[in-house]
Amino acid sequence: MDPQKTGFDYSTFNPSYFQHLEQRIKDLDALGIQADLILFHPYDSWGFARMGQAMDKHYIQYIVARLASYKNIWWSLANEYDLMAQLGQKPLSAWDFIGKTVHQEDPSGHLLSIHNFYDPPVHKGTTKNWFDYTKPWITHLSIQSDNVFFVPKWLDDFQKPIIFDECRYEGNIEFGWGDNSAKGMVDSFYRIVLRGGYATHGETYIDKPNTTRPIWWAHGGILRGESQKRITYLKQLLATNGFNYVNPMAVQGPHWELAVGESPDKQHVFAYIGDNQPEFEIFDFLPKDNIYSAQVIDTWNMTSTKLNERIDKNHYFHIPRKPYQAILLTKIN
Known part of the structure; x- marks a missing residue:
């Protein structure tokens, strides 16, 4: 994409922006939290999803050089990478180059994966839109799915950890991915974890349509739901009974x-x-x-x-x- 049409110069970085990002990563580390940093995503209004291979490489080299020294960094190549192809932002063929570049530029060998789009009527019974997780530089599966019964099979197929980065969120918004009940969220955690996988909590409560109140899933702030207490209880049960893994x-x-x-x-x-x-x-x-x-x-x-x-x-x-x-x-x- 032509930088002239976006107002951004892709070849020049803003140091103050990345200093701010570094401080947030430090803040997370102080709380004992891993930062799974999304490098690209389809919900882009500024042209960064369409920079082209040369500028993608330039961006990756810069951000990996700045952040690879932080011990709590993970690399997520993209959120819903395959949706970016549908939107004409990046072809599916681009991701092998992007993944290899991150892997080669990172001297610390941080965890690295890529995340898929999930539309149940289309993807419920298939993994065809998943990235090829057998690539040697992929460290784990980062999936969006509610197919919690298949964790043991996927562990056997891929011989890598399975992380459900989206198994629906507890909330009250109008979308199916964000209107799960607290009991439904807890149920997913038990079903995923006790089958050998890992799960990510998310919360999407709003007080009214078009709210200006921060939504925890996007902005952090106050957790208003009930599932996180029960997820903490599960974690405690596992820790006190020797379940370093399952x-x-x-x-x-x-x-x-x-x-x-x-x-x-x-x-x-x-x-x-x-x-x-x-x-x-x-x-x-x-x-x-x-x-x-x-x-x-x-x-x-x-x-x-x-x-x-x-x-x-x-x-x-x-x-x-x-x-x-x-x-x-x-x-x-």
């Missing part, structure tokens, strides 16, 4: 309604039942001869109740009929 279980057989993961030391199994309400369960996917004690986790009320039964793979056990429960097992033999 090995998915029960991925075959008649257990599609469960999300089940085992701790790396094999001492704990965490099974999420969700909005299903069985009164009797049998965990026939458990390792042979293992015996476990159990806690019933109320994921919404954030409580834990000891179950006075011993659990193994051969016997049914009784649980209260209630939605949004999980069973946390601890090996005792």
Whole structure:
């Protein structure tokens, strides 16, 4: 794109802008937060999505040189990269060059990925619009999807971490991606994490149409929803029970309604039942001869109740009929 038509000189950088960005990255680091920096996006009104390969390279070299020394930086090549092709901003063929350039210019080897567009009527049953995540310089999958059942399969297919950067947001706006309930948001987290993936929280509450009040998803500020408290509770449960990561279980057989993961030391199994309400369960996917004690986790009320039964793979056990429960097992033999 001709810089004359946008009012920007793509060859000259504004140091004060990037100094401000650096300070925000430092602020995030002080809070223990990783900064997944989006380099390009389709919602562009200034021409930066249409600069062309030479200026793209110039921009990438500058921003990587400035920011690669920050330990909390990740690189996200684009938000909804494939939508940029539909809008005529960048061809799909451009991303291999962009990704390789970021990777080659970064001496610190930060995490690097790219994020897809997701329209459920079009993309619900396919991953054809995903970038080729088998590229050696891609460190993890950064996906937008609500297909939370497929995490174990994708882990097996790609042998890389699976991050749901968008699994819908808790909020009240008019779009399906931003009007999920708090319970729906928490449900997605349990189903993704206990199948071995990772999930990103987002919140899109407004007080009125065309609001001028900051929306947390875009501007930060005040969290007004209820899901983040329950997500923190899940994180605490995982941390105190040795789940540095999750090995998915029960991925075959008649257990599609469960999300089940085992701790790396094999001492704990965490099974999420969700909005299903069985009164009797049998965990026939458990390792042979293992015996476990159990806690019933109320994921919404954030409580834990000891179950006075011993659990193994051969016997049914009784649980209260209630939605949004999980069973946390601890090996005792």
